[in-house]
Amino acid sequence: MADIALPPPAPFLALPVEPPIPWNRWLQSFETFILAVGLTGMSAARKKALLLHCLGVEGQRVLGALESGTTSNYDTAVELLTAHFAAPQSVLLQRFLFRQRHQLPGESVQQTDDLSLSRAITIAVRIESAAACASALTKQQIIADCPAPSPSPTISVTAQPG
Incomplete structure (x- = not known):
């Protein structure tokens, strides 16, 4: 069998920044x-x-x-x-990255990161709550007017007879 010449993986961390890949x-x-x-x-x-x-x-x-x-x-x-x-990252950083994520042309939903539906819903509920709170703050309302985040909804999926 012939020898295989493969390049090594790209450097994990060449510069003092956030690693480009987990x-x-x-x-x-x-x-x-x-x-x-x-x-x-x-x-x-x-x-x-x-x-x-x-x-x-x-x-x-x-x-x-x-x-x-x-x-x-x-x-x-x-x-x-x-x-x-692999230590847990900042929740604020994760929210920021989540909100910055855009689906690329030709990229299917399955190709996106390992985000479960329940996790996506939890993040979306927290984002809505934070947006409502930010809106209240910009209107100079007191913090007590900010809605508390609601608990994560439970989603159940049932198979439909085909």
Whole structure:
């Protein structure tokens, strides 16, 4: 079988900004790359070196800070990075990103991120509540006039006989 020449995944974090792709997705891409090019049997030291190379300059700095002057193996490095980058993000940031999301031309609903219907409804209810509160504030009404967010509605789907 011929050798396969595949480029490594794009650096996870080349600059000190928000990662362009969620950590778990990037890690899955990295591990798929290792499998695809036949490097699954490499030593742990070489695997960590490849991880460091693919992390990017800022990703390397973050891992160095997480290791606190000690050297970890590949598995520990992945655990440290997972704990750091997969940590829950700010609710305000998530709401902002949700409101900025636009469906791309040719993109189906199934291709959008892992947003469940119940989660979308919860976010929409909170956005409506925040908008009503903002409206009350711009009219210089007191905070007590702001409607409290209603609990998330329960949605049930029943199959229709066909």
